[in-house]
Amino acid sequence: MAAPPRLFDRTLHxxxxxxxxxxxGAADFLKVRAAADLVERLEAIMRNxxxxxxLGARTGVFSRLLAQSDAAxxxxxxxxxxxxxxxxxxxxxxRLQADEERLPFASASLDLVxxxxxxxxxxxxxGAMIQIRRALKPDGLxxxxxxxxxxxxxxxxxxxxxxxxxxxxxxxxxxxLAEAYDAAGLLQRAGFALPVADxxxxxxxxxxxxxxxxxxxxxxxxxxxxxxxxxxxxxxIARACQIYQDRFSGPDGKVSxxxxxLTLTGWAPHESQQKxxxxxxxxxxxxxxxxxxxxxxxx
Amino acid sequence: xxxxxxxxxxxxxxxxxxxxxxxxxxxGPLTYDRAARELVSVQAGLAYPVRDGVPLLLxxxxxxxxx
Numbered sequence: 001m002a003a004p005p006r007l008f009d010r011t012l013h014x015x016x017x018x019x020x021x022x023x024x025g026a027a028d029f030l031k032v033r034a035a036a037d038l039v040e041r042l043e044a045i046m047r048n049x050x051x052x053x054x055l056g057a058r059t060g061v062f063s064r065l066l067a068q069s070d071a072a073x074x075x076x077x078x079x080x081x082x083x084x085x086x087x088x089x090x091x092x093x094x095r096l097q098a099d100e101e102r103l104p105f106a107s108a109s110l111d112l113v114x115x116x117x118x119x120x121x122x123x124x125x126x127g128a129m130i131q132i133r134r135a136l137k138p139d140g141l142x143x144x145x146x147x148x149x150x151x152x153x154x155x156x157x158x159x160x161x162x163x164x165x166x167x168x169x170x171x172x173x174x175x176x177l178a179e180a181y182d183a184a185g186l187l188q189r190a191g192f193a194l195p196v197a198d199x200x201x202x203x204x205x206x207x208x209x210x211x212x213x214x215x216x217x218x219x220x221x222x223x224x225x226x227x228x229x230x231x232x233x234x235x236x237i238a239r240a241c242q243i244y245q246d247r248f249s250g251p252d253g254k255v256s257x258x259x260x261x262l263t264l265t266g267w268a269p270h271e272s273q274q275k276x277x278x279x280x281x282x283x284x285x286x287x288x289x290x291x292x293x294x295x296x297x298x299x
Numbered sequence: 300x301x302x303x304x305x306x307x308x309x310x311x312x313x314x315x316x317x318x319x320x321x322x323x324x325x326x327g328p329l330t331y332d333r334a335a336r337e338l339v340s341v342q343a344g345l346a347y348p349v350r351d352g353v354p355l356l357l358x359x360x361x362x363x364x365x366x
Binding site (some may be wrong): 103105106294 | 360
């Protein structure tokens with residue numbers, strides 16, 4: 001089987017996260033939103049999860065929100081992982097430094113895996129999801145939020161236009177992202193039952209495009225491509241800011257930045273779950289059923 | 300590197316955490332060497348460090364076992 005193409009430099013990504021750890025709280029609004037949403041979903045699920053893992057926990061946003069919620073009592077042990085040791089430092093609780101692409105969990109050992117805004121940096125997202133499904137016990141739950149869809153579309157368009165204008169061609173400056181319809185398919189191919197993917201669009205208004213870039217840096221979300229393009233010159237950045245302001249500013253002069261948070265839900269298969277009947281096992285002909293509906297309408 | 304046993308007490312690792320951990324390379328078992336503060340994967344020939352009670356399960360950060 002051919003290995004998927006590697007796009008992201010995990011060591012560089014780790015350094016970006018290390019660098020971002022100290023001031024992460026200043027720009028963690030997306031992480032907070034995504035994690036709060038996962039907590040809400042857990043509140044609605046009438047089930048206990050004795051052993052849970054938060055993949056890419058960063059500074060522990062999910063853990064703090066969970067502790068304040070009605071779902072707190074449902075989770076026994078919460079194990080937090082991150083690629084960056086600095087993100088995990090200086091707090092109690094079960095933590096471990098690990099790579100989302102090489103999970104260190106035994107098969108069928110976990111009741112719940114959550115992840116908010118970390119897995120979009122995986123080189124092999126399907127592979128990571130297969131590893132998660134294997135680590136889950138039968139009927140275990142995966143709840144994952146990733147940045148996808150049209151996230152950063154304004155920045156992507158502005159940078160490409162500026163580079164195309166000022167240099168010979170444009171490089172990949174913003175990471176490629178999954179779409180919601182890809183995501184549901186991914187869940188299914190990774191062997192999850194009852195897969196669901198939905199999108200939460202967040203549009204943030206910034207006084208200046210550079211503020212957006214500063215936020216991305218603070219989140220450790222600046223692109224960590226395996227083959228970095230030439231560094232962006234000041235001229236290209238200045239031009240990209242101009243284009244950004246021309247195309248994406250409102251009457252108040254502020255620019256908008258789109259973030260699409262895709263939330264993926266899937267269950268490790270278990271015989272108790274609802275599932276379609278095998279093909280050919282029906283006892284009523286479709287035609288008869290439709291005739292019955294028709295007769296009902298006509299009567 | 301020092302593995303002195305008189306240093307500040309190492310925070311304990313939750314036994315429930317140790318129960319679910321395996322080697323990220325081989326998915327084989329890990330043995331906790333409390334004195335050396337390492338999680339040892341015999342199959343992979345790697346010893347993963349434990350720093351401040353936090354296991355560091357990245358193969359590139361692990362110590363190669365000799366022999």
